[in-house]
Amino acid sequence: MDEEKLEKVIIEGIRKAVSTVPPDVKSALKEALKREHDEVAKMQLEAMIENIRLAEEKKLPVCQDTGMLYFHVRLPRAADANRIRRAILGATIKATREVPLRPNAVDSITGENSGNNVGVNVPWIEVEPSDNDYVEITVFPKGGGADNASVLTFLPVGDGLNEVKSCVLKSVLMAGGGPCPPVVLGIGVGGGAYIAMMLAKMALMRPITERNSDSRVAQLENEILEEVNKTGIGPMGLGGRTTAIGVNIEV
CATH class of the missing domain: 3.30.360 (Dihydrodipicolinate Reductase; domain 2)
Incomplete structure (x- = not known):
């Protein structure tokens, strides 16, 4: 060529990258809408879903x-x-x-x-x-909102997976509505600063319906998603049950 x-x-x-949203993400947003009780949160999710539809129809950025x-x-x-x-x-x-x-x-x-x-x-x-x-x-x-919420943390030697969970939750709370939630959290663990950040980015390329092949890491993904959604930050930071729709970890 x-x-x-x-x-x-x-x-x-x-x-395609800026004007479409992967099917797994669209499905997750629709499922989140069904679970939400807060009217403001529902309104935000409905607006996101409609925005995606229009962007894909008109081939314009989401x-x-x-x-x-x-x-x-x-x-x-x-x-x-x-x-x-x-x-x-x-x-x-x-x-x-x-x-x-x-x-x-x-x-x-x-x-x-x-x-x-x-x-x-x-x-x-x-x-x-x-x-x-x-x-x-x-x-x-x-986008800048998501990238600006990126965090690199060095954990003390010997700290286990629970400390990873704690670090992620602190980062989510600190970011608040800045990254325009609901978000997909890409997390890289181990390998030094550069490698950890690249692992985090690569994690975001995995569909959110796929768990890590290591059962221990897969369990951590599920636990972090549950805890993040208990924060109440909600869609666009305006409150609700859906702060994240996916957590992908690469080690």
């Missing part, structure tokens, strides 16, 4: 904050990584105009906005070698 065709494919991937773009690329060993990178950058610039995307690439030093979502380390491109004979590109936009 030549670079121009590759750009077009990536643009459509970006469009949220005005289309976030920072992350690309996870699984690349055959013989593939030209620089060519893929050029196509991703070109597609990002064009998608900013065509989809459209909100320009979110701001220089960390000068505060200047590039206007096209391309800047220093933006978009972020993670490359993983692959034995496949094709290139696999995952587009992962993450």
